[in-house]
Amino acid sequence: MTHLLIENLHASYGDKVILNNINLAVAQGEMIALLGPSGCGKTTLLNALCGFMPIQSGCISIGDRKISTLAAEKRNITMVFQSYALWPHMTVSQNIGYGLKVQKVERAEIETRVNELLSIVNLEGLQDEKVTALSGGQRQRVALARALAIRPDVLVLDEPLSNLDAKVRLNVRHEIKALQKKLGFTSLIVTHDQEEALVMADRIAVLNQGQIEQLGTPEEIYHQPKTAFVADFMGANNKLTFSSLASLQQQISLSSLTQSKMQPSFSNKSTPYQVFFRSEDVGLTTLSQDHPKLHNETDAIRILGDVQQSAFLGGSYQISVRCGKHTIQADHHENLLEGTPVTLCVPAGALHIF
Amino acid sequence: MRSSTSYNLWLIAPAALMVGLFFLYPLFFSLYSAITTDEGGLTLAHLEKAFELYSNDILFTIIIVLASVVLLAILSISIAALITLSPFRSIVSLLGFIYRIPLFIPFIVTAQMMRTFLAKNGLMNNAFIASGMLTPLETVSFLGWSGIIIVFVWKQLAFCTLLITGAMAALDESQIRAARNLGASRLRILFQIMLPQITPTIGVAMILSTVTIMSVLSVPLMIGTGTPTMIATDMAFRINSYGDYHVANALGLVSYLICAGLAWFYLRQSLKDKGAI
Amino acid sequence: MRNTMKHQLSLLTLCQSNKIRPSFWIQCVFILLFAFALFGPITNLLIWTVAETWYFPHALPSEWGLNIGTKSLILTVMSQAP
Ligand SMILES: Nc1ncnc2c1ncn2[C@@H]1O[C@H](COP(=O)(O)OP(=O)(O)OP(=O)(O)O)[C@@H](O)[C@H]1O
Ligand SMILES: [Mg+2]
Numbered sequence: 001m002t003h004l005l006i007e008n009l010h011a012s013y014g015d016k017v018i019l020n021n022i023n024l025a026v027a028q029g030e031m032i033a034l035l036g037p038s039g040c041g042k043t044t045l046l047n048a049l050c051g052f053m054p055i056q057s058g059c060i061s062i063g064d065r066k067i068s069t070l071a072a073e074k075r076n077i078t079m080v081f082q083s084y085a086l087w088p089h090m091t092v093s094q095n096i097g098y099g100l101k102v103q104k105v106e107r108a109e110i111e112t113r114v115n116e117l118l119s120i121v122n123l124e125g126l127q128d129e130k131v132t133a134l135s136g137g138q139r140q141r142v143a144l145a146r147a148l149a150i151r152p153d154v155l156v157l158d159e160p161l162s163n164l165d166a167k168v169r170l171n172v173r174h175e176i177k178a179l180q181k182k183l184g185f186t187s188l189i190v191t192h193d194q195e196e197a198l199v200m201a202d203r204i205a206v207l208n209q210g211q212i213e214q215l216g217t218p219e220e221i222y223h224q225p226k227t228a229f230v231a232d233f234m235g236a237n238n239k240l241t242f243s244s245l246a247s248l249q250q251q252i253s254l255s256s257l258t259q260s261k262m263q264p265s266f267s268n269k270s271t272p273y274q275v276f277f278r279s280e281d282v283g284l285t286t287l288s289q290d291h292p293k294l295h296n297e298t299d300a301i302r303i304l305g306d307v308q309q310s311a312f313l314g315g316s317y318q319i320s321v322r323c324g325k326h327t328i329q330a331d332h333h334e335n336l337l338e339g340t341p342v343t344l345c346v347p348a349g350a351l352h353i354f
Numbered sequence: 355m356r357s358s359t360s361y362n363l364w365l366i367a368p369a370a371l372m373v374g375l376f377f378l379y380p381l382f383f384s385l386y387s388a389i390t391t392d393e394g395g396l397t398l399a400h401l402e403k404a405f406e407l408y409s410n411d412i413l414f415t416i417i418i419v420l421a422s423v424v425l426l427a428i429l430s431i432s433i434a435a436l437i438t439l440s441p442f443r444s445i446v447s448l449l450g451f452i453y454r455i456p457l458f459i460p461f462i463v464t465a466q467m468m469r470t471f472l473a474k475n476g477l478m479n480n481a482f483i484a485s486g487m488l489t490p491l492e493t494v495s496f497l498g499w500s501g502i503i504i505v506f507v508w509k510q511l512a513f514c515t516l517l518i519t520g521a522m523a524a525l526d527e528s529q530i531r532a533a534r535n536l537g538a539s540r541l542r543i544l545f546q547i548m549l550p551q552i553t554p555t556i557g558v559a560m561i562l563s564t565v566t567i568m569s570v571l572s573v574p575l576m577i578g579t580g581t582p583t584m585i586a587t588d589m590a591f592r593i594n595s596y597g598d599y600h601v602a603n604a605l606g607l608v609s610y611l612i613c614a615g616l617a618w619f620y621l622r623q624s625l626k627d628k629g630a631i
Numbered sequence: 632m633r634n635t636m637k638h639q640l641s642l643l644t645l646c647q648s649n650k651i652r653p654s655f656w657i658q659c660v661f662i663l664l665f666a667f668a669l670f671g672p673i674t675n676l677l678i679w680t681v682a683e684t685w686y687f688p689h690a691l692p693s694e695w696g697l698n699i700g701t702k703s704l705i706l707t708v709m710s711q712a713p
Pocket of ligand 1 (some may be wrong): 038040041043044192
C-alpha cells in the first residue's frame with residue numbers, strides 16, 4: 001500500500017536543475033535509503049519533500065493528501081539533521097516536547113509522551129540535562145525522539161550518522177532500524193555509505209545527477225545493478241574496458257557470457273564494453289593456468305597477471321594484480337610477494353557487463 | 355624563553371601606551387575632576403550642583419534613552435526577523451538593502467534634515483496636507499522630545515538591525531527548519547527559537563546605542579526645544595559658557611553611571627537567563 | 632535576470648494559490664511605511680538643496696534653483712522653525 005508518492009518531481013536552484021523527474025512510491029512502514037555520491041541531490045530531495053524549497057513541477061502526496069503545495073509547517077513530515085539541529089537554550093525534554101507544545105497538547109500529556117520517548121531512545125534520566133552537555137550519539141537520539149514525538153507521517157533523516165564516530169555509528173544504526181521495525185514509521189534515510197544503506201533499508205534508491213538510477217531491494221541493488229554507475233557505486237571496484245564485442249569475447253569465453261548477461265542492445269553498441277566485478281568475488285591462485293584443478297569450474301573467466309602490490313585489510317589481503325593494461329583488485333587470505341605470477345578466476349555470475 | 359617574553363612586551367607596549375595615554379588617562383582624570391576641588395580635596399559639591407541645576411535634564415535624558423532603546427529593540431528585531439524569516443524573498447531583499455542607508459549619514463546631517471522634515475511647516479506635514487489627510491490648522495510639530503527620539507531611532511536603527519540580522523543569520527538554518535517541520539509558525543520560531551539565542555547580541559546593540567545617544571550633541575541642540583535638554587548639551591554649555599570643568603565632569607560621571615546601570619541590568623538579566631536553564 | 636523573473640512569477644502564483652496570505656499584505660504595508668520614514672527626510676534634504684523659496688503649506692518649493700549655498704539653506708531653515 002503506497003503511503004508516500006512522489007511523481008515527476010523537478011526542482012532546481014536558479015537555472016541549475018538538481019532534481020530531474022523523480023518518481024518514488026514508498027509503502028506504509030517502509031524505510032527507503034537514498035544513496036548517491038556527494039552533490040547528486042539527496043538533501044535537495046529531502047528539502048523538497050519537507051517544503052524547505054519550492055519545486056518546479058510534480059506532485060507529492062501522502063495517502064490521498066496532496067502536500068506539495070502546503071507550507072513546511074503543515075506537512076507533518078519531520079527531519080533529523082546531520083548537525084542534530086537541537087536548540088541549545090532548551091533542555092532535553094523541552095527539545096523533545098516542543099512539537100507537542102506547538103500542537104497545544106496538555107502539559108501532563110506532553111510529560112508522559114516525553115518520558116515514553118526518552119525510554120524508547122534509551123535516554124532515561126537525562127531529561128533535565130542541557131543538550132550541549134550530551135555526546136554526539138545522545139544528541140542524535142534526542143533529535144530522533146524530537147522528530148518522532150509528533151508522530152509524523154514520514155520521517156526523513158539526512159545523513160544522521162555521519163557526524164558520529166565509527167563505533168557509535170554502528171550502535172545508533174541498529175537502534176534506528178530496531179525502532180523503525182517496532183514503531184513502524186515510514187522513513188527516508190540519506191546516506192553515502194553503501195553499507196549503511198544495505199543494513200538499514202527495506203529498499204534502496206541510488207541517485208545520480210538528480211535522477212533515480214535504480215530502485216530495488218538491497219539484494220537487487222547489490223547483485224543485479226542495472227547500470228554501470230550503480231555497479232561502480234555499490235562497490236564493484238574492478239572495471240575492465242573493451243572497445244568491441246570481439247575483444248570482449250576474446251577475453252571472456254562465450255560460454256561465460258550467459259544469455260541473461262547479454263542484453264540485445266549489446267550487439268550494436270557504440271560505447272566501449274565495461275565489465276564490473278567485486279574484489280571479493282575474484283578467486284586468486286598461484287597455480288599455473290593449465291593446472292587441471294582450475295578447469296573444474298566451467299562458467300568462469302581466467303586472467304593471468306602478476307602481483308603489483310598487497311595491502312593488509314585485517315581479515316584478508318587486498319592484492320593488486322597487473323593484467324596487461326588493467327589492474328585488478330583481488331581479496332586473498334595470504335600475503336603475496338610483488339611480481340608473483342597468479343591466475344585470477346572470476347565466476348560469470350559475478351560479472352556485470354554494460 | 356625570557357627574551358621572547360620581553361620581545362612580546364615590546365610588541366604590545368605602543369598599543370598599551372596609546373590606550374593609557376589617550377583613553378584611560380582622560381577618563382580617570384575627568385572622573386577625578388568630578389569629585390575633587392581645584393586644590394585636590396575630595397568633594398561632592400560638583401555632583402550636588404549638577405543635580406541641583408540639571409536634575410530635570412538628567413531625568414529627561416534617561417527617558418529619551420529608555421524610549422529610544424525600547425523603540426529600537428522593537429523595530430530592529432521586527433526588521434531583522436522579516437529579513438531572515440519572511441517567505442516573500444524579493445520584497446524582503448529590497449528591505450535588506452535600504453535599511454542600511456542611515457549608516458552612511460552623519461548625525462548632524464540627520465538632525466538637519468529631520469529639523470526641516472518634522473517641523474510644523476516641514477515636508478511631512480506638507481505632504482499630509484497636499485494629500486488631504488490633514489488641514490494646515492491640524493498640523494503639529496514633532497520638534498522637541500519626540501523629535502529627538504525619532505532622530506535617534508532613525509539613525510541607530512540601521513546599526514542595531516545590522517547586528518541583530520547578523521546574529522540571526524549566524525543561527526544554524528536547520529534549527530529553524532526543525533522547528534518548522536514540527537509545525538511552529540514563523541512568529542513562534544522568532545520568539546521561542548531565535549530570540550532566546552540572540553539576546554546577548556540584542557543587549558550589546560542596545561548598550562552601544564545608549565552610549566551613542568548619550569554622547570551626541572547635535573541632535574538635542576538642533577531638534578530639542580531648549581529646556582529640558584540632554585546631559586551632553588549641558589556639559590557643552592558648562593564648558594563653553596563658564597569654563598566650569600568640574601560640573602561638566604560631574605555630569606559626565608552621571609551619564610557614565612546611567613550607561614553602567616544599563617550594562618549591569620543587562621548582565622544580570624543574561625546571567626539569570628543562563629542560570630535558569 | 633531570467634532567474635529573478637522566474638522568482639517573481641513563482642511569488643505571484645504563491646500568492647494566488649494559497650488564498651490566505653494576509654501576512655503578505657501586512658509585510659508590504661510595513662515595508663512601505665518603513666521606506667516612507669527612511670526616504671522622507673532624505674528627499675526633504677535633497678529638495679532643499681535645489682529649492683530657492685519654499686513656503687508653508689505648499690507641498691513643493693515655489694522657486695527652484697541652485698543659488699542657495701549651504702549657509703543660506705541653514706538660515707532659511709532656522710527662520711522657519713517655530
Ligand atoms: N542553496 C543552494 N543554492 C544553489 N545550489 C545549491 C544549494 N544547495 C545545494 N545546491 C547544489 O545542489 C546540488 C545538490 O546538492 P545536495 O545538497 O542535494 O547534494 P547531496 O546529494 O545532499 O550531497 P552531500 O552528500 O554532499 O550532502 C549540488 O550540486 C549543490 O551545488
Ligand atoms: Mg546532503
